[in-house]
Amino acid sequence: MEFNKLADALKALGDPTRLKIIALLNMRDCCVCELVPIFGISQPSISKHMSRLKNVDLVTEKRKGQWVFYSLNRQQLEDIGFSLNHLPDFSLEFNELEKQGLLVTCE
């Protein structure tokens, strides 16, 4: 996953409410009106959280009648875990540091 996308996705996950929403969606698709009583926060607040999760492709939505059901994008969640364990190679940065004599080689 592209580096800044990864940071964005982690940021979206780094809120207890959104993380719990992800855990709930991992069990079962949910609509907004189910999440409201679980969290005890307003409907617009839940909607805003869903919007953030959707923006980083962690959830998808599907309208069913008057409800909008949200599903977890498990692939994206896996990709995040994978990316965390396969962080990009930044040796170029160290080469640059060395070129400028800024590497600290201690002991």
Place this chain on the structure above:
Amino acid sequence: MEFNKLADALKALGDPTRLKIIALLNMRDCCVCELVPIFGISQPSISKHMSRLKNVDLVTEKRKGQWVFYSLNRQQLEDIGFSLNHLPDFSLEFNELEKQGLLVTCE
């Protein structure tokens, strides 16, 4: 990992600067004065980032002479990835919803 700790750790990772610091530490231990020219931000800003990473156990520090070297806590990073792929079971929340007749069972 405890749920709120996980959210805190993800939040710490959810910033491009800190995520890149983690990626850099994955290659090699670094001190603050090496990170400053890499990011082009002030020394106190780097220090603050290191402090946040330390608070969620993603890095450890070791003083060597006048420098403080930071190391990645790979175990913690792995734990985060693992926890993401093994989110807690929140069926109780759905039981509660059902008890209150708030489950939306559509189609």
Place this chain on the structure above:
DNA sequence: TACTAATATAGCCATATGGCTATTTCAATA
């Protein structure tokens, strides 16, 4: 066509965040 229910959007507000400069602390050294 109204009316209701679910969801989204707009906009407000208090707090958190990520940058900065100035200053302090701590270790090495002249």
Place this chain on the structure above:
DNA sequence: TATTGAAATAGCCATATGGCTATATTAGTA
């Protein structure tokens, strides 16, 4: 001891965030 260099802390500021209420939008129904 005085000085220098690295890192941490304090405190400022602009922006982002996560809550809220009010209002729009959309689908189902009387």
